[in-house]
Amino acid sequence: MFGGIRKRLESMRTIRTLCQQAELxxxxxxxxxxxxxxxxxxALDLPDGTARVAFAQVGANAASFGDAIAxxxxxxxxxxxxxxxxxxxxGPRQDAGGAGGGLYHAxxxxxxxxxxxxxxxxxxxxxxxxxxxxxxxxxxxxxAARALEAMGVDRGALKRAAEDAARA
Amino acid sequence: xxELSVLPAPDEPDKALAAVVALxxxxxxxxxxAVASALRQGWxxxxxxxxxxxxxxxxxxxxxxxxxxxDHR
Numbered sequence: 001m002f003g004g005i006r007k008r009l010e011s012m013r014t015i016r017t018l019c020q021q022a023e024l025x026x027x028x029x030x031x032x033x034x035x036x037x038x039x040x041x042x043a044l045d046l047p048d049g050t051a052r053v054a055f056a057q058v059g060a061n062a063a064s065f066g067d068a069i070a071x072x073x074x075x076x077x078x079x080x081x082x083x084x085x086x087x088x089x090x091g092p093r094q095d096a097g098g099a100g101g102g103l104y105h106a107x108x109x110x111x112x113x114x115x116x117x118x119x120x121x122x123x124x125x126x127x128x129x130x131x132x133x134x135x136x137x138x139x140x141x142x143x144a145a146r147a148l149e150a151m152g153v154d155r156g157a158l159k160r161a162a163e164d165a166a167r168a
Numbered sequence: 169x170x171e172l173s174v175l176p177a178p179d180e181p182d183k184a185l186a187a188v189v190a191l192x193x194x195x196x197x198x199x200x201x202a203v204a205s206a207l208r209q210g211w212x213x214x215x216x217x218x219x220x221x222x223x224x225x226x227x228x229x230x231x232x233x234x235x236x237x238x239d240h241r
Contacts, residue, residue: 030197030234032230072186073189073190074190075186076186076187076190077187077194079183079186079187080187080191082191082194084194087197087201088197089197091200091234141185146186
């Protein structure tokens, strides 16, 4: 019983850290709300290290995911004949938790991640970065999926590796 | 900026939708850069909002936290 409560508290702390870090990553790109790609970056920051283990299992360099996000924007522009101009992607505000303690707002894909994590919370003992990776890897479309594709990552293989890392 | 020389084929909705998202991202970045530059040159938020075709409140709410050189005018 107490073990269950402890794990639930750990999961709550992890969710808080995850949301704060996702917001920080979004702001670094001057985005107002974090999307699935920012939750994946936040998962890679978590101290449990399981998100990075999942990436390593499929031979992907987790540190290059941020660059892959920028690259998929550039590739999408090139596809319609636009050579991406040099305009900074960096936002000036790098602080987390700047929303002033109000309701947490995520972009649609970020909400999808949170909802999927909430729906599967009984499988988390406690919540780990690998659980977030599995959820994001399961998303077929969007910036995160295109960034993983730009890295040459097979999303199905990443999802399986994340599920294995979460169980280990 | 180059002209649109290659439009996504209608049978490639994933590419076309990715291009829409990338164009929005590019427009947002250009907007932040232009607003930051205007603020540095002493433009008021009212003037910036008029140039962008939005209300001053909307411009300030959406952009004040994401551009450098914000003087909250």
